[in-house]
Amino acid sequence: MAFDFDLLVIGGGSGGVRCARIAAGHGARVAVVEGRHWGGTCVNLGCVPKKMMVQAGEYGDWAEDARGFGWDIHRGAHDWAALIEAKNREIERLNGVYVRLLRNAGVSLFEGHAIFEDAHTVRIEPTGLAPNAPPRCLSAARIVIATGGTPVVQPHIEGHELGISSDQVFHLPQRPRRVTVVGGGYIGVEFAGIFAALGAEVRMIYRQALPLRGFDQDLREGLGEALHDRGIDIHPGRLLHSIRRHADGALALELTGGGGWTTDLVLFAVGRRPKTDGLRLDAAGVTQDEAGRIVVDEHGETAVPGLYAIGDVCNRDNLTPVAIAEGHALADRLFGPKGGERRWMLGSSIPKAVFFSPPLASVGLTEAEAARRGEADVFLARFTPMRHALSGRTRRTIMKLVVDRRTDVVLGAHMLGEEAPEILQGLAVAVAAGLTKAQLDRTVGIHPTSAEEFVTMRTPTRAATAD
Known part of the structure; x- marks a missing residue:
């Protein structure tokens, strides 16, 4: 044919x-x-x-932070x-x-x-x-x-048609004053951060105890703190029951088990x-x-x-x-020519990032995943980045390596902090190549940077656990 x-x-x-x-x-x-x-x-x-x-919101943060460095800059309206x-x-x-x-x-x-x-x-x-x-x-x-x-819709929620998905966010004619985000995954976290950084009052509702199911536990806990520091009102372990529109256009929300509030926009971010x-x-x-x-x-x-x-x-x-x-x-x-095809790598060697402020990035196994496979050591660092020693902003960086105890191979690298996606791209090469912790230790760091912490962590913080 x-x-x-x-x-x-x-x-x-x-x-x-x-x-x-x-x-x-x-x-x-x-x-x-x-x-x-x-x-x-x-x-x-x-x-x-x-x-x-996300970058638009960061400019507002930088305008505020600049005063700590002697600049007479005042954040205006967005x-x-x-x-x-x-x-x-x-x-x-x-x-x-x-x-x-x-x-x-x-x-x-x-x-x-x-x-x-x-x-x-x-x-x-x-x-x-x-x-x-x-x-x-x-x-x-x-x-x-x-x-x-x-985007996934949730037809079981009464009044779900009054909410929007991430597809509609990019075309809103104006920023709502009050936003409620339903969902604690990539999309929910990122848009909650965007709206909050651009001046909205933001609440989040999500089913889990912590956001970002599937990420390393230390990063999830750190993100929970970062959401609070950003001024986002989080409601973990809760579900949205119904949405009703008031005569003035505002939306009345009711949660399962009672409670609720009034908002101007409901963003469903519960997956795709x-x-x-x-x-x-x-x-x-x-x-x-x-x-x-x-x-x-x-x-x-x-x-x-x-x-x-x-x-x-x-x-x-x-x-x-x-x-x-x-x-x-x-x-x-x-x-293509026989034998010359590229192959893609699936599974744990694929890096991923979440563009909150500060962002998260991860490659390889989480601590729990590594512990389920065998004995592993955790190297963990928490610190305030140099920038915020002067800016006064409450922002912590978390860096973590998960290392196979028997082979010394780096199984996972995880970071919450400024420039995390840029830094973890390089660590992804190390994890995909199966480099060892000893090889990272022999690498000279670039000082003063946050990135150097990944090659200067010498003593294990603890043994990896699956809990």
């Missing part, structure tokens, strides 16, 4: 774009279908605009509308960059919503990105599903799910598990030969660099 393309990628986000570009570079005839915005979640509704908003306008200009520029990258690679672009007709054919229906485009069908020898994720609505995966024979994720093997292939899925739609390690690595490796394996 003659196909229109060798490869058709559904989804113009980071993973799909990388897969398409690399495949085209290997000589394949490639097309990408995107129905909402080029660049995907990360560029439009995730990491990129979110970090811009202009939310100006920030959103500047953010929109940059996102529009990045959208164009993605389109140019694909076109320069020789990839054919189609705007619309892809619907499977069978395992090798999709129908493209017009969407808001291209409302007047006529429907058409495309066929391909291989198809990659890279549609990403979408694979975005597969409307694809008609059943027509292609693609299966999903009970959580909605597309089931793939170690190479990203579904149970249907020639059909693949990468990135958040598989709901494994939902990080932009992982999707990019998966897309690159898949394109190499399908169209």
Whole structure:
């Protein structure tokens, strides 16, 4: 059978774009279908605009801190509308960059919503990105599903439709005065920090005793303190029961077990799910598990030969660099020279960061994970960064190494503190390479920096425990 393309990628986000570009570079005839915005979640509704908003809040902090260093600077009011306008200009520029990258690679672009007709054919229906485009069908020898994720809603909460998800935050015309964030994961923590740093009164509700389930316990405890220091009113171990709108537009919240308050905005940040609505995966024979994720093997292939899925739609390690690595490796394996394909690393060697102020970053095993595998030692440092000896701001840094006692291999590195993501990127190399604590000890530190603490911790603080 003659196909229109060798490869058709559904989804113009980071993973799909990388897969398409690399495949085209290997000589394949490639097309990408995107129905909402080029660049995907990360560029439009995730990491990129979110970090811009975190940085906006940091400028306010720096204005306050500067007085401790002799500067006569006074923090004024923040202009939310100006920030959103500047953010929109940059996102529009990045959208164009993605389109140019694909076109320069020789990839054919189609705007619309892809619907499977069978395992090798999709129908493209017009969407808001291209409302007047006529429907058409495309066929391909291989198809990659890279549609990403979408926010989870909580329909069991009475009045849940009165809240918003993170997708809507980036387009609010003005900053609410009072914000309630539901959820204590990445998204909830980051947006609670953003709103608080830009002047809102913020409350958080989350199910766990501490935020950021899955992170190392010391960092979770440190973040709980940092949330308090930021002025965020936290309500751990609680659930939202209902939302009602007052006549003046304010929202009345009731928590399970009693209690509540009035707020201006409810942000649901309780996770994301694979975005597969409307694809008609059943027509292609693609299966999903009970959580909605597309089931793939170690190479990203579904149970249907020639059909693949990468990135958040598989709901494994939902990080932009992982999707990019998966897309690159898949394109190499399908169209590159035999034996020359890249491979991506899954599991504990993948670094991650949470952009609160101060931020967190982590790579490798947590203390509890290491203890469950065998005997391990913990090296822990807590200190006030040099900057805040003069600024007067209450802010502590936590740095932690988890080391296998038998082999001396560094199993994990964790940090809460300023520049944590920048510092941990380097430690990620060490953890991925399997370096030992002795090799870190032989490394000369850069002084005076916080980063040098990772190569100067000599005495174990305690034995790792799984509790």
